[in-house]
Amino acid sequence: MSQRHSATIAARAGIAQDPAFGAVTPPLYLTSTYELKAFKQPGQYDYSRSNNPTRDLLGETLAELEGGAKGLVTNTGMSACLLALQLIGPDDTLVIPHDCYGGSYRLFFNLASRKRAFKLKVVNFQLEQWAEEVRAAKPAMIWLETPSNPLLQITDIQAVVALAKEFSAKVVVDNTFLSPVLQKPLDLGADIVVHSTTKFINGHSDIIGGALIAKEQSVGDELKWWANCLGVTAGAFDSYQTLRGLRTLLPRIKQHQHNAALVVDYLQQQPLVNKVYYPGLPDHPGHAIAKAQQFGFGSMLSFDLAADEALLPVFFSALKCFTLAQSLGGIESLICHPGSMTHASLDAATQKAAGIGPTLIRLSVGIEDAAELIADLAQGFAAVQQQSDPTAQASAAAAQGGQSTAGSDAQFRLNPAFTALW
Known part of the structure; x- marks a missing residue:
């Protein structure tokens, strides 16, 4: 976990790290592909859907801000949600809050009902019996949104995490409303944090993007494989714009x-x-x-x-x-x-x-x-x-x-x- 203050992490994202010319601000890598050093000798980068220096810098910065092992940057907030769902399958149950964002609800409901991608259980975490309902569902993943959209209802992340351990369920927290400045779900025990970087992370309403930050490296590696497989990674320019917004x-x-x-x-x-x-x-x-x-x-x-x-x-x-x-x-x-x-x-x-x-x-x-x-x-x-x-x-x-x-x-x-x- 980083010992630097969030203000320093955000303000100095990529600053004075250019090995080529000593540029203070990091360069924007718009290239789609990369030259191999020689036959069968690829470098660190080969194709920008898989890896891009600008996008990787943003992911690393968000991971440090959230206190996670791996940060993945996607082309939309919804694709970040879709990416997290690759960790569960048709026999698994996903628990979601009854008052989550409409776009998230639409995704969860239609993937469950039309694609049979997983089983879905809607729970009102504001009711006293929420724990009993979650326990009965035996979910593989619990999705939280706190504060919720649009009624700003609060869910006790640590209480949900404690319950999730009973059946080894992964806890995913949508942290879009607060950003890592005001809430760190991974420190509270969550496994994955989701962001629509379109919102506070970028802060200037001029890009569309998303991000996932995984607490464990192994989970982050699996999500990275799926991000490349599905082609949901963000473009270099949007990542560059987001980095610029993140600094303030x-x-x-x-x-x-x-x-x-x-x-x-x-x-x-x-x-x-x-x-x-x-x-x-x-x-x-x-x-x-x-x-x-x-x-x-x-x-x-x-x-x-x-x-x-x-x-x-x-x-x-x-x-x-x-x-x-x-x-x-x-x-x-x-x-x-x-x-x-x-x-x-x-x-x-x-x-x-x-x-x-x-x-x-x-x-x-x-x-x-x-x-x-x-x-x-x-x-x-x-x-x-x-x-x-x-x-x-x-x-x-x-x-x-x-x-x-x-x-x-x-x-x-x-x-x-x-x-x-x-």
Whole structure:
């Protein structure tokens, strides 16, 4: 395990290590193939799907940050999930949380039901009987997402790890919401950490990528073989961009958290907010566990708008600083409606079971001026308040031509941009 501080590891990733010309920043190796020294004498690298110096540097840095033996960088966060699943087979059971990210749920559900790749058991880790359900399933792998997306629910990693030892199950933790700066699942006993590097690791919303960090070298070697076999490794340029973003991870996270705390304080005082979901709040059900296993509470939060679902467009259209978009973890503040965006692939019953209501809104708080972010939200709430007036509601309905919510939803689902979700 590295003795260096996370700030040093991230900031000095590849710095002053160029053996050719002494470049301070590491070079970008865009080559697809490599020259052999002679016949049947390959060098360290032969083909970039298998190995690439830029990608390897990123993987090594992430492994050091997480305290793992091997880091593998993939072309998307979902391919990182797919890669981890190569460790189990048709006779094995995968346990997943009931409220995981919609894309992950879609992958798990369809691989289990349509491909018979493994057996699937969905468990609510927030209920007292979670251990009994997991024990009865006798899984080969347990997948955790803590904090969860989008309700920021917390799962006790050490408690799950202790149970997993009973049947030698591998514990995989999606650490995307916190990054290795705020949580180190491998130190808590997990076997594998998953990241969508698209998010906080890169932090600039300009690449798509993923990563797996294995605690044991042997597991990392097996995953590396599968990564090459499946062809899910990341490209050199995306790896280079991610390395550049990674170097500012610590100062970014500090500003993200500072702003998030101020936004949470504001939302708690806002009459048009029913409930705020943020582990940093003392009354959050997982607050004590989060405080024990995390180094901070992050900058992701959600809240229920205390207004009719029909007023969501009014709220979103009034915002100027928060951008309505998928994803999270960039320096810019993003806002989304999980029910129709990040978790749209879940049917209505599954969304309800996961606690995703029709007016749930998720925020990824960026590094802009906090006062301006709060003023922006205030502008949105003011617009909703104005439209809540009965006269204004009648005018809005007339302007829509009496279009029903069901009709609007049907039209939304026909949009070609979202066909991949269903």
